[in-house]
Amino acid sequence: MPNPKTALRILGILLIIEGLFMWLTIPVSLIYGEGDAIHFFLSGSITIAVGFAAYLFTRKAQLEVTKRDGFVIVTTGWLAFSFFGTMPFLFTGSIPDFTNAFFETISGFTTTGASVLNNIEELSHGILFWRSLTQWLGGMGIIVLSLVVLPVLGIGGMQLFIAEVPGPTPDKLHPRIKETAKRLWSIYLIFTGTEILLLWLGPMNIFDAVCHALTTMATGGYSTKQASIAYWDSAYVHYVITLFMFLAGTNFTLSYFGFHLKFQKVWRNEEFRYYVGFIALFTLLIGLGLYHERGSDPESAFRDSLFQVVSIMTTTGYVTSDYLTWMPALTMMIFILMFFGGSAGSTGGGPKIMRIVILIKNSTQELKRLIHPNAIIPVRLNKNALSNEVVTNILAFLAFYAAIAVVSVVVMSLLGNDFETSFGAVAATLGNIGPGIGAVGPSSNFYEIADAGKWFLSFLMLVGRLELFTVIVLFSPVFWKE
Amino acid sequence: MPNPKTALRILGILLIIEGLFMWLTIPVSLIYGEGDAIHFFLSGSITIAVGFAAYLFTRKAQLEVTKRDGFVIVTTGWLAFSFFGTMPFLFTGSIPDFTNAFFETISGFTTTGASVLNNIEELSHGILFWRSLTQWLGGMGIIVLSLVVLPVLGIGGMQLFIAEVPGPTPDKLHPRIKETAKRLWSIYLIFTGTEILLLWLGPMNIFDAVCHALTTMATGGYSTKQASIAYWDSAYVHYVITLFMFLAGTNFTLSYFGFHLKFQKVWRNEEFRYYVGFIALFTLLIGLGLYHERGSDPESAFRDSLFQVVSIMTTTGYVTSDYLTWMPALTMMIFILMFFGGSAGSTGGGPKIMRIVILIKNSTQELKRLIHPNAIIPVRLNKNALSNEVVTNILAFLAFYAAIAVVSVVVMSLLGNDFETSFGAVAATLGNIGPGIGAVGPSSNFYEIADAGKWFLSFLMLVGRLELFTVIVLFSPVFWKE
Numbered sequence: 001m002p003n004p005k006t007a008l009r010i011l012g013i014l015l016i017i018e019g020l021f022m023w024l025t026i027p028v029s030l031i032y033g034e035g036d037a038i039h040f041f042l043s044g045s046i047t048i049a050v051g052f053a054a055y056l057f058t059r060k061a062q063l064e065v066t067k068r069d070g071f072v073i074v075t076t077g078w079l080a081f082s083f084f085g086t087m088p089f090l091f092t093g094s095i096p097d098f099t100n101a102f103f104e105t106i107s108g109f110t111t112t113g114a115s116v117l118n119n120i121e122e123l124s125h126g127i128l129f130w131r132s133l134t135q136w137l138g139g140m141g142i143i144v145l146s147l148v149v150l151p152v153l154g155i156g157g158m159q160l161f162i163a164e165v166p167g168p169t170p171d172k173l174h175p176r177i178k179e180t181a182k183r184l185w186s187i188y189l190i191f192t193g194t195e196i197l198l199l200w201l202g203p204m205n206i207f208d209a210v211c212h213a214l215t216t217m218a219t220g221g222y223s224t225k226q227a228s229i230a231y232w233d234s235a236y237v238h239y240v241i242t243l244f245m246f247l248a249g250t251n252f253t254l255s256y257f258g259f260h261l262k263f264q265k266v267w268r269n270e271e272f273r274y275y276v277g278f279i280a281l282f283t284l285l286i287g288l289g290l291y292h293e294r295g296s297d298p299e300s301a302f303r304d305s306l307f308q309v310v311s312i313m314t315t316t317g318y319v320t321s322d323y324l325t326w327m328p329a330l331t332m333m334i335f336i337l338m339f340f341g342g343s344a345g346s347t348g349g350g351p352k353i354m355r356i357v358i359l360i361k362n363s364t365q366e367l368k369r370l371i372h373p374n375a376i377i378p379v380r381l382n383k384n385a386l387s388n389e390v391v392t393n394i395l396a397f398l399a400f401y402a403a404i405a406v407v408s409v410v411v412m413s414l415l416g417n418d419f420e421t422s423f424g425a426v427a428a429t430l431g432n433i434g435p436g437i438g439a440v441g442p443s444s445n446f447y448e449i450a451d452a453g454k455w456f457l458s459f460l461m462l463v464g465r466l467e468l469f470t471v472i473v474l475f476s477p478v479f480w481k482e
Numbered sequence: 483m484p485n486p487k488t489a490l491r492i493l494g495i496l497l498i499i500e501g502l503f504m505w506l507t508i509p510v511s512l513i514y515g516e517g518d519a520i521h522f523f524l525s526g527s528i529t530i531a532v533g534f535a536a537y538l539f540t541r542k543a544q545l546e547v548t549k550r551d552g553f554v555i556v557t558t559g560w561l562a563f564s565f566f567g568t569m570p571f572l573f574t575g576s577i578p579d580f581t582n583a584f585f586e587t588i589s590g591f592t593t594t595g596a597s598v599l600n601n602i603e604e605l606s607h608g609i610l611f612w613r614s615l616t617q618w619l620g621g622m623g624i625i626v627l628s629l630v631v632l633p634v635l636g637i638g639g640m641q642l643f644i645a646e647v648p649g650p651t652p653d654k655l656h657p658r659i660k661e662t663a664k665r666l667w668s669i670y671l672i673f674t675g676t677e678i679l680l681l682w683l684g685p686m687n688i689f690d691a692v693c694h695a696l697t698t699m700a701t702g703g704y705s706t707k708q709a710s711i712a713y714w715d716s717a718y719v720h721y722v723i724t725l726f727m728f729l730a731g732t733n734f735t736l737s738y739f740g741f742h743l744k745f746q747k748v749w750r751n752e753e754f755r756y757y758v759g760f761i762a763l764f765t766l767l768i769g770l771g772l773y774h775e776r777g778s779d780p781e782s783a784f785r786d787s788l789f790q791v792v793s794i795m796t797t798t799g800y801v802t803s804d805y806l807t808w809m810p811a812l813t814m815m816i817f818i819l820m821f822f823g824g825s826a827g828s829t830g831g832g833p834k835i836m837r838i839v840i841l842i843k844n845s846t847q848e849l850k851r852l853i854h855p856n857a858i859i860p861v862r863l864n865k866n867a868l869s870n871e872v873v874t875n876i877l878a879f880l881a882f883y884a885a886i887a888v889v890s891v892v893v894m895s896l897l898g899n900d901f902e903t904s905f906g907a908v909a910a911t912l913g914n915i916g917p918g919i920g921a922v923g924p925s926s927n928f929y930e931i932a933d934a935g936k937w938f939l940s941f942l943m944l945v946g947r948l949e950l951f952t953v954i955v956l957f958s959p960v961f962w963k964e
Contacts, residue, residue: 068853153852329896332904336888359881366878367958370637370951371550388870395877396848399841402884406818414811419919420901422814437901469852476849 002068002479005061008054010073011080015051018081019044021133022088029126036092036126043087050084068479070153074145075471078138078462082106085134094127103446103454108134110465111142111347113221113317113434114457116447120226125207128224132211136192139218139347142465143188143252144181147345155397155467184252187259192217195244202236216244219347221317221434228319228442235303238320242307249314249342250275270382271354275343278353282309282337289330290321312337315349317434319442335437338427349432349464351401358386358394400468405430408460415453425449429457430464484550484961487543490536492555493562497533500563501526503615504570511608518574518608525569532566550961552635556627557953560620560944564588567616576609585928585936590616592947593624593829595703595799595916596939598929602708607689610706614693618674621700621829624947625670625734626663629827637879637949666734669741674699677726684718698726701829703799703916710801710924711789720785720802724792731796731824732757752864753836757795757825760835764791764815771812772803794819797831799916801924817919820909831914831946833883840868840876882950887912890942897935907931911939912946 022044029037065073085108086101088094095101100116107114108131117123123131192213199209208224215222225231229241247255254272257265266272287305291298304321311318312334323334340356342348361379368377378385405426412422417439424436425446435442446454463471473479504526511519547555567590568583570576577583582598589596590613599605605613674695681691690706697704707713711723729737736754739747748754769787773780786803793800794816805816822838824830843861850859860867887908894904899921906918907928917924928936945953955961 067855155852328898328900328904329892332892332895332901336892339888360885362874362878363882363885364958366875366882367951367955368960369875370635370955371958371960373549388874392844392870392874392877393848393851395874395881396844399877399880400845400848403842403845406821410811410814410818413814416810418810419814422810469849473849473852476846476853478850478853 002072003061003066004072005058006065006069007072007076009058009061010065011077012051012054012056012058014077015054015080015084016048017051018084018137019046019048019051021137022047022130024133025088025126025130028129029124032125034124034126036124039091040088040126040130043084043091046087047084067153070149071470071473071479074149074466075462075474078106078109078141078466081109081134081137082458082462085109085130088127088130092124092127094123099451099454100447103458104131105134106458106461107429107434108220108222109138109141110432110461111135111138111218111220111315111349112429112432112461112465113215114429114436114440114461115222115434115445116454117445118226118447120224128211129207131222132214132220132224135218135220135222136214138465139220139248140185140188142218142347143184143345145466147184147251147253148180150467150470153470155469183256187252187255188217190259191244191247191255195240198240199237202240203232203234204237212241213244216241216316216318217248217347219245219248219314219316219342219349219432221311223318229307230320235299238303238307241318242310245310245314245316245318246279248316249310249346249348251343251345252347253345254343268382271343271357274357275353278340279306279309279313282313282333286326286330286333289327293327293330308334309337312433313340313348314342314346315431315433317428319435322441322443324437324441324443331437335423335427338431338433338436341431351398351431354381355394355398357381358391359398362391362395397468400472401430404460404463404468408456411456412453415450415456417449417453425453425457426460429460432461432464484554485543485548486554487540488547488551489554489558491540491543492547493559494533494536494538494540496559497536497562497566498530499533500566500619501528501530501533503619504529504612506615507570507608507612510611511606514607516606516608518606521573522570522608522612525566525573528569529566549635552631553952553955553961556631556948557944557956560588560591560623560948563591563616563619564940564944567591567612570609570612574606574609576605581933581936582929585940586613587616588940588943589911589916590702590704591620591623592914592943593617593620593700593702593797593831594911594914594943594947595697596911596918596922596943597704597916597927598936600708600927600929602706610693611689613704614696614702614706617700617702617704618696620947621702621730622667622670624700624829625666625827627948629666629733629735630662632949632952635952637951665738669734669737670699672741673726673729673737677722680722681719684722685714685716686719694723695726698723698798698800699730699829701727701730701796701798701824701831701914703793705800712802712804717781717785720789723800724789727792727796727798727800728761730798731792731828731830733825733827734829735827736825750864753825753839756839757835760822761788761791761795764795764819768808768812768815771809775809775812790816791819794915795822795830795832796824796828797913797915799910801917804923804925806919806923806925813919817905817909820913820915820918823913833880833913836863837876837880839863840873841880844873844877879950882954883912886942886945886950890938893938894935897932897938899931899935907935907939908942911942914943914946 022040025040026037029040082105085105089101095104103116195213195216196209200206211224254266254269283306287302290301290305294301307320308323323331341350341352344352344354358379365377365379379391408426409422412425421438421440424438425440428436440446504522507522508519511522564587567587571583577586585598677695677698678691681694682688693706736748736751765788769784772783772787776783789802790805805813823832823834826834826836840861847859847861861873890908891904894907903920903922906920907922910918922928
């Protein structure tokens with residue numbers, strides 16, 4: 001049995017933090033004089049008050065977090081953030097309906113970027129800033145979750161990274177989280193700051209630069225424009241954002257090494273090399289296809305291809321070119337890229353490059369095992385032989401991913417969506433990407449999906465973002481026993 | 483290095499057998515007086531002559547078959563049968579074009595049932611009989627392959643069945659194949675004979691009864707009518723065929739036990755129980771959907787649902803109701819069923835129930851492992867704990883299946899097919915089902931697919947039928963070394 005008081009106490013602290021971030025929106029509102037500062041003040045105050053109450057109420061709780069508490073805190077934490085995070089949307093009337101507001105908020109905190117908004121450019125600066133902030137906060141959470149918490153919880157091969165993370169050895173969760181989080185967050189901050197600066201130097205104003213930097217680094221993909229990045233017809237903007245999407249989709253531990261000029265260590269990392277390799281391969285294939293289709297301007301074909309490949313693979317979801325208007329084979333490749341995901345230890349969602357690599361390696365090893373049935377032929381990553389257990393872990397994760405996708409596609413089609421939309425909506429939310437295919441492609445959004453579908457997809461975003469098991473395990477009777 | 487002479491010698495024997503079966507078509511042609519007996523005589527004679535030549539030419543070859551020879555013989559065997567099997571189609575002019583003839587023939591021998599014919603009812607009895615016979619022969623091959631050869635070769639968890647198969651202990655491949663094959667083939671023969679009788683007792687004439695029995699037991703799905711089983715508006719025909727599709731999709735070892743009245747042993751088999759369970763579940767879901775949609779006649783809704791679920795799950799591919807006209811969610815369920823497949827050790831294709839079950843079990847065990855990380859929590863099948871190795875084997879198989887499907891879908895869309903058709907054509911051929919979705923649904927066929935697509939899909943049928951690894955391993959450089 002997990003300890004509800006411990007969980008509640010930590011949730012309280014987290015809510016206070018969320019409330020403080022809501023208050024950050026007040027100056028933005030005041031600067032632009034849009035008169036909705038009071039709503040942000042109110043939202044923040046309620047959130048802080050609730051958080052503080054929870055904190056006081058659980059004064060006597062022990063702060064020794066067990067594994068089971070960990071699962072509970074992570075899932076309820078993301079849910080609580082999404083629940084309280086709806087207030088700014090509701091109070092300002094930007095999204096008057098709770099279902100839509102919740103969808104938009106959880107899509108933010110899970111760094112998905114699937115939107116229900118058809119009037120983005122009419123929204124106040126405060127709301128747009130809050131919307132970007134949800135993703136940036138979600139990204140901060142994910143970095144800690146994937147590099148510090150999940151390895152300890154032993155989720156789907158994440159333990160592979162324990163040794164890799166710079167920081168004190170993992171005895172207890174608490175001091176380790178603190179130290180490692182600080183290091184990784186400073187990189188997150190530096191990247192965000194640099195991107196703001198670079199975008200501001202280009203055709204973007206400071207507000208758009210800030211908002212887009214926040215959502216790029218989170219691989220979130222919320223934009224301040226209905227047309228997403230296509231709004232800026234500027235190669236400079238496209239390449240800058242591509243670069244930072246790429247960095248956001250890279251393991252933050254590697255960036256840490258990069259900052260310490262240990263480039264050899266970065267390049268020796270196999271996941272990183274596959275990450276670069278996949279991007280190069282798909283950019284080439286799709287770029288050639290686009291050039292063939294358009295018949296002119298190879299640079300823009302290359303740029304659109306690179307941008308869209310990086311955007312989908314890192315699960316950001318920005319758009320410079322509507323891939324549904326491309327020829328079927330190119331759209332199909334983009335759809336398939338939705339099942340790759342960013343690097344493990346990045347803010348990217350999806351199954352993750354590392355798992356895809358191990359899947360591929362295990363399959364090729366299986367062929368060798370067939371020919372030499374008595375030899376022990378392990379899967380190697382970064383030259384280390386992986387234990388059979390970790391490989392099974394990872395394969396089980398991918399199987400779960402596929403199974404959830406399949407069941408979800410049936411659910412979405414039961415809710416009246418067509419074949420492509422069902423596939424697209426599931427791939428885009430479970431993979432925390434944003435835009436999908438069919439009726440939820442890059443030129444449209446999730447507004448038309450029925451309410452039941454929105455709740456279901458919200459659940460998928462949560463499940464996908466928290467590496468499946470973290471959420472699913474809560475539904476297992478064993479978890480609540482003893 | 484495999485031994486080419488040994489392979490050639492066995493291929494020679496197999497071709498002689500194929501030629502003799504071609505000659506079987508001569509009496510059919512003579513009875514119906516359609517004047518194409520000469521073409522069947524010629525086709526058979528050429529095949530026998532080539533087989534005999536290969537046999538003589540390799541007189542000095544040793545008949546000790548190594549594992550590697552096994553892989554080569556299986557793949558080239560199916561290819562050789564398909565190559566020579568085109569002759570009746572070509573010589574009679576029923577299918578004048580080699581690409582189409584090869585597609586139709588390999589679709590037969592792999593028991594797929596994907597067709598390019600738009601004029602089935604205009605074909606001679608001899609040709610229709612040969613077309614059915616290719617499937618029945620393919621089914622005979624598959625039984626031996628999946629229950630005797632593949633377990634020895636160690637393909638994707640097939641070794642699980644070694645202990646189960648009644649027959650002498652596996653010392654050498656040869657005597658074991660002979661004895662076990664005899665037992666299993668007698669069941670195959672008995673089932674075929676019984677189905678002929680039962681269908682003949684109903685509204686079918688003897689010719690249609692024979693052809694359909696041949697293609698049911700092979701889970702092939704070729705029909706003598708363009709409308710498939712929907713041609714017979716008879717509940718009796720539908721239920722009889724459903725029963726035999728079910729039996730053909732059951733592990734033949736279990737049928738062997740059934741014949742010896744060891745029903746307990748049948749019901750204790752977990753794969754069998756899941757097989758029944760999945761059929762019950764999907765029949766119920768789809769049946770309710772059809773009843774809801776049609777608003778009347780619950781029996782026909784149930785019957786259509788049961789028939790279509792069993793037909794797709796066993797990978798037979800007969801049709802009584804065009805599932806593309808059903809509401810999207812029901813079509814989606816049928817599409818998903820295409821990734822289940824029959825039982826291991828049946829004539830059914832696809833990934834197989836056994837593997838799906840182990841996938842599900844391993845995933846639920848993974849949840850338990852998360853909560854109790856130090857406990858050893860194995861996957862159990864029929865109450866035996868499976869080794870980690872076998873589980874990895876099976877997961878690698880499924881991963882391979884998915885990877886091949888994904889790449890193939892891209893290839894099909896590169897060849898100009900739309901999203902649904904690409905998915906449908908790949909699922910239907912790789913899973914050896916027959917009809918897919920999109921432009922290759924049950925009311926249409928593969929005629930319109932471009933030639934390159936037909937060759938590619940032919941390859942998929944072969945790969946799917948031979949449990950992937952058997953074919954893929956031939957492309958591995960390691961295989962040809964030393």
